[in-house]
Amino acid sequence: MKGFQTKKLSTALLLPIILTVFVALILLTIVDAATEKIHLTEDLNIEAEHILNITADASEEAFWTYNNVSLQKIGETLAGYQEIAAIKMVDAENLVVFETSKDSEPYQSAYRYPVFTQEIFKYDQKIGEIQLVFTNYYLNQAIFSAIIMGFIRTIFISLIIVVLILFLSRNLSESIDGIAAGVKGFAEGDTEIRIQVKDSHEIKNLADRINTLFDDILDSRRQLTENYEKLERQEEALRISEERYRYAVEGSNDAIWDWDLQSNEYYVSLRGLQMIGFLEQTNISLEAWKAFIHPQDQGHFDNYLQGFYRHDTNFGQLEFRIIGSKGETRWIFCRGKGIFNQNNDLIRVSGFYTDITDRINAENAINRLAYYDVLTGLPNRAMLYEQSNQLFAELQRADKSGALLYIDLDNFKAINDTRGHTIGDHVLVSIARKLVDTLHCDTIARIAGDELVVIDKDCTMMEASKLANEIMSIINKPWNIEGFEFNITCSIGITMFPADGTDINKLLMNADSAMYHAKEQGKDQFKFFEQSTNEMMVKKIELQYEIRRGIANQEFLLYYQPQVNCATGLICGVEALVRWQHPTRGLLPPLEFISLAEESGLIIPLGEQILTTACEQSAAWERAGYKNLTMAVNFSAKQINKKNITEVIFRILDKTGMRPELLDIEITESIAMENLENTLAIINKIKNHGIKFSLDDFGTGYSSLNYLHKLPIDHLKIDKQFVQNIRPRSFEEVVIKATIEIAHRMNLIVVAEGIETREQFEAILKFEGDRAQGYLFSKPVPAQALETMLNNVFNPVGGNQDEIY
Numbered sequence: 001m002k003g004f005q006t007k008k009l010s011t012a013l014l015l016p017i018i019l020t021v022f023v024a025l026i027l028l029t030i031v032d033a034a035t036e037k038i039h040l041t042e043d044l045n046i047e048a049e050h051i052l053n054i055t056a057d058a059s060e061e062a063f064w065t066y067n068n069v070s071l072q073k074i075g076e077t078l079a080g081y082q083e084i085a086a087i088k089m090v091d092a093e094n095l096v097v098f099e100t101s102k103d104s105e106p107y108q109s110a111y112r113y114p115v116f117t118q119e120i121f122k123y124d125q126k127i128g129e130i131q132l133v134f135t136n137y138y139l140n141q142a143i144f145s146a147i148i149m150g151f152i153r154t155i156f157i158s159l160i161i162v163v164l165i166l167f168l169s170r171n172l173s174e175s176i177d178g179i180a181a182g183v184k185g186f187a188e189g190d191t192e193i194r195i196q197v198k199d200s201h202e203i204k205n206l207a208d209r210i211n212t213l214f215d216d217i218l219d220s221r222r223q224l225t226e227n228y229e230k231l232e233r234q235e236e237a238l239r240i241s242e243e244r245y246r247y248a249v250e251g252s253n254d255a256i257w258d259w260d261l262q263s264n265e266y267y268v269s270l271r272g273l274q275m276i277g278f279l280e281q282t283n284i285s286l287e288a289w290k291a292f293i294h295p296q297d298q299g300h301f302d303n304y305l306q307g308f309y310r311h312d313t314n315f316g317q318l319e320f321r322i323i324g325s326k327g328e329t330r331w332i333f334c335r336g337k338g339i340f341n342q343n344n345d346l347i348r349v350s351g352f353y354t355d356i357t358d359r360i361n362a363e364n365a366i367n368r369l370a371y372y373d374v375l376t377g378l379p380n381r382a383m384l385y386e387q388s389n390q391l392f393a394e395l396q397r398a399d400k401s402g403a404l405l406y407i408d409l410d411n412f413k414a415i416n417d418t419r420g421h422t423i424g425d426h427v428l429v430s431i432a433r434k435l436v437d438t439l440h441c442d443t444i445a446r447i448a449g450d451e452l453v454v455i456d457k458d459c460t461m462m463e464a465s466k467l468a469n470e471i472m473s474i475i476n477k478p479w480n481i482e483g484f485e486f487n488i489t490c491s492i493g494i495t496m497f498p499a500d501g502t503d504i505n506k507l508l509m510n511a512d513s514a515m516y517h518a519k520e521q522g523k524d525q526f527k528f529f530e531q532s533t534n535e536m537m538v539k540k541i542e543l544q545y546e547i548r549r550g551i552a553n554q555e556f557l558l559y560y561q562p563q564v565n566c567a568t569g570l571i572c573g574v575e576a577l578v579r580w581q582h583p584t585r586g587l588l589p590p591l592e593f594i595s596l597a598e599e600s601g602l603i604i605p606l607g608e609q610i611l612t613t614a615c616e617q618s619a620a621w622e623r624a625g626y627k628n629l630t631m632a633v634n635f636s637a638k639q640i641n642k643k644n645i646t647e648v649i650f651r652i653l654d655k656t657g658m659r660p661e662l663l664d665i666e667i668t669e670s671i672a673m674e675n676l677e678n679t680l681a682i683i684n685k686i687k688n689h690g691i692k693f694s695l696d697d698f699g700t701g702y703s704s705l706n707y708l709h710k711l712p713i714d715h716l717k718i719d720k721q722f723v724q725n726i727r728p729r730s731f732e733e734v735v736i737k738a739t740i741e742i743a744h745r746m747n748l749i750v751v752a753e754g755i756e757t758r759e760q761f762e763a764i765l766k767f768e769g770d771r772a773q774g775y776l777f778s779k780p781v782p783a784q785a786l787e788t789m790l791n792n793v794f795n796p797v798g799g800n801q802d803e804i805y
Contacts, residue, residue, distance in 0.1 A: 022158050029150025036146045040139045044083070044113065048134055051081070051366060052118040055130055057382055058369040063091060063120050063128035065449060066601055068643070069421055071097050073374045078132070081362050085112050086133035092126055093605060095644075106137035125548055163233065255353035257336075259286060259305075262347055272353045275332065277325030294321035294329065301334075308338035308349050319356065331360040373446040375425055376432035384445040384453060388504040391442055391457050392497055402457040402497040403464035404504075406511035407471060410489040410523040412450040417641065417675055419484055426481045427488070434474055441467065453508070461496060461528065468492045468526040476524070491518040492526035500529045513537035544600050546582070547593055551605050555581050558613050559780035562789060563632070563751060563773045566765055569793040573630030573664065575773065576614040577780045578606075598636050607639045608648060615656035615663065617783050622659065626790050632664040632694060637671045641678065646685050653689075660690040664715060668696045672711055683712055694751065698739065709746065716743045720754020720774070726763050737767045744768070 055078060062070035071089055075098035078087050086101035101107070113134040120128040255272025259265075266286035273282065276292045293301050297320035304318040318334045336351030371383040379387060388404075395402050409431075416424040428450065435444055435452070443455040456467055472490060479486045493515030501507040510529040516537055518527040550556060560574040580588040597603040611633055618631040639645060653660055665686070672679050672695065683693055694715035695708075708716075718736060726732045736752070743750045752764045755774030764772055777794055778786070 018158055018161060021161055022154060025154035025157060029147060029154060032150055033143055033147045037143050040142055044134060044136070044139060048116045048132060051078070052116055052130060052132060054366050054370045056118045056120055059089070059128065059130065060120055060122060061381060061448060064122050066091070066604065067449060068097055069425070070374055074369055075100065077365055077369055080365070082358065083134050083138060084132055085135040088131040090129050092128060093608070107135050111135045111137040111140065123545055125552060160237070163237070257353055258348065258350040260348045275324070275330060275353065275355055276322055292322045292324070294323055297321050304334070305349065308346055314338045314340070330355055330357045332356065376429050376446050378432050379443065379445040381445070381447040384443065384447060385504050387443050388455055391455060392502065392504070395457050395497060396502070400458050401460060401499070402455065403459040403467065404495050404497065404507045404511050405454040405464065405468055405471065406493040406508065406515045407452040407454065408491050408515050408519070409450040409475070410491055410519070415486060423481055423484060427479055427486060430479060430481065431475055435471065438474055439470065464494050464496065468494060472526070489524035491515050491523050493518060493529065494526060495529045540596065543593065543596055544602070547597055547602050547606070550580060550582070551602065551609060555583065556606060556609060557581055558610065558617065560783060560786045561773060561780040562778050562786065563771045564777050564794050566769050566772055571629070571790055571792070572771065573632060574786065575632040576610065578610050598638060601638065603636050603638050604642060607636065608652070611649070612652050612656065615652055615658040618662055619657045628662070630662050630664045630692065632666050634666045634696065637674060640667060640671055640682060641675065645682060649686060649691070650689065661692070664692040664694050666694040666696040666717070669698065676710065680710070680712070687712060713748065715749045715751055717751045717753050723752050723754045723760055724756060726760060733763065740767045740769055
């Protein structure tokens with residue numbers, strides 16, 4: 001019992017109360033942190049979707065036209081965004097076009113967010129895909145800061161409770177001491193002593209019973225002492241609180257601001273002063289602060305503050321610009337809360353300033369990617385649509401006409417192929433700048449590689465003709481780019497508003513049709529839109545779409561025409577020839593679609609599909625026991641000059657299991673000579689893997705014999721026009737004989753194609769040709785039909801044409 005009486009009251013109260021409050025505050029901190037994480041995560045997801053949508057719009061045309069340069073630049077711009085950890089762009093064949101990944105601490109795998117993916121479609125066809133990985137490193141930092149502030153708050157409140165409990169226990173002790181002193185003084189006859197007890201314990205009743213007369217005197221004395229001590233404690237607590245507050249503000253990336261309306265004092269923390277160029281803490285008035293706000297934003301800031309006066313809300317936010325002491329412009333995000341007295345009068349406004357310059361710059365960069373061409377700086381297709389809709393609406397209200405000119409540079413691909421894309425880009429930039437500086441029109445935009453659009457409102461057909469001539473005179477002058485001189489021409493298609501269309505889609509389509517008509521008429525000219533020409537172009541566009549769909553649906557088939565060994569009469573190889581099993585038009589020959597596939601760039605995916613099928617068939621024949629059959633596959637100029645053509649070929653060979661030495665790639669003389677140095681490098685790299693090369697249609701292109709020794713080919717194919725016109729003592733006979741002799745001296749295998757008669761075959765045998773190919777032996781047939789002929793012996797000696805089988 002004695003131990004219980006000597007135990008201090010402060011000890012009895014302190015521990016359970018502190019523990020309860022501490023646990024409650026810790027739980028509150030955890031809940032706040034979790035809530036903050038949810039909000040920040042939602043913001044990150046929204047921002048990611050926003051970036052993906054903008055980037056998808058910016059890259060759609062580049063994927064559609066296989067413009068890897070533009071995709072590379074878009075990827076590099078995205079890589080500058082702080083919260084993006086990794087970027088990956090793949091085309092419709094799932095080949096990587098651009099890929100990068102940051103490896104510094106904020107972008108390590110532990111901080112990476114799940115992948116955000118955006119598939120790119122055009123005409124219901126997938127043409128590419130963008131994958132972005134974001135880092136949650138900065139999100140975790142924000143959550144960590146919130147947890148630290150919660151712990152500081154917990155410790156601070158706990159200390160206050162300790163002080164209060166100690167204070168209460170001290171009051172109780174003083175009350176007991178006062179009673180003892182009063183009893184002693186009363187016993188000694190000091191009637192002036194009075195006892196004041198504030199507690200609600202039984203001690204108060206005891207004190208009242210001892211001497212109720214002590215209350216007034218002792219209460220006054222004790223009240224004075226307690227007030228003084230309380231003031232000291234409050235001043236110390238205030239000092240500690242202000243010190244902690246100052247440390248928190250200085251450690252934060254945000255600035256604190258406070259406006260006391262009663263004293264009109266305005267306070268901005270050091271971080272806020274640093275935003276406008278101050279290096280040390282100093283007093284600044286509200287008017288002085290407003291002087292740093294951008295003139296165009298000062299009215300917005302005043303209206304923002306007035307909103308608290310008008311009681312529009314007790315919380316508000318605003319984005320505005322400030323101009324620093326050195327003239328630099330920064331974007332500030334302001335958050336503020338109004339504080340009202342009991343009469344609902346505004347007495348102060350406090351909040352935070354956050355520097356969001358980096359975020360705004362990043363958003364502007366992405367918006368520029370979305371609405372402006374990366375290379376020339378001209379408006380792109382998206383911006384063209386926005387501007388044109390406004391222009392055409394104005395023309396419609398004013399009942400006036402306007403013109404849209406669709407410009408395409410003639411033979412621009414030759415510049416890229418011969419001088420490289422860097423020089424080609426410089427040419428485009430120079431032409432764009434000259435047009436902008438010279439033309440007086442409403443819109444100049446770049447909508448594709450070498451395609452520009454000019455819109456001039458309030459323009460007649462005669463004025464449109466003058467504008468087209470002016471454009472042609474600008475473009476047709478010699479251009480000197482990095483020491484190279486280029487003579488460039490252009491073809492222009494013109495549509496008139498509203499005669500040829502009332503919306504941008506219709507006008508562009510019709511102008512494109514007119515431009516292609518100008519090209520077909522010899523280029524270097526302009527044409528106005530005509531409905532009959534448009535119908536032809538519509539069919540061409542529809543066919544292009546059908547080809548793309550046909551590639552996706554595996555509608556293209558391979559037929560095989562045998563090549564016969566002239567010495568043995570046995571089939572020693574085949575040539576793979578593509579056919580199109582059209583869903584409505586039936587089986588179509590190459591003449592119906594190959595030229596358009598080449599022109600549109602679809603020959604790239606089609607060619608890969610053809611090569612894959614041919615290699616699969618070769619491997620299948622090997623497994624079936626038909627050994628050492630060579631497989632000849634035709635390659636176009638775009639295929640052989642594709643940047644990664646060697647990797648594509650090697651990948652297909654590995655995938656199908658075809659023996660490389662059986663693959664025979666056929667190229668024409670024109671393809672080989674178009675860029676001889678580049679062609680030689682590609683051929684040599686491919687031949688290092690055992691693959692063979694044939695020179696197709698020999699004798700119809702360049703000065704063939706002069707260039708023949710430069711090409712590392714294996715087979716020489718004599719064009720069918722020589723074979724089919726061969727007669728005794730004819731020019732064709734002399735050419736074939738000389739060609740075979742020269743080819744044999746160069747260790748080349750000679751293939752005569754287009755053989756249709758027994759006499760033609762006998763002539764080739766007479767001049768010791770190595771292989772023969774043509775309808776005399778077989779027309780191109782499916783693989784299964786060819787297999788029935790693989791063991792046949794073709795002998796032209798004696799009998800009629802049918803007996804050759």
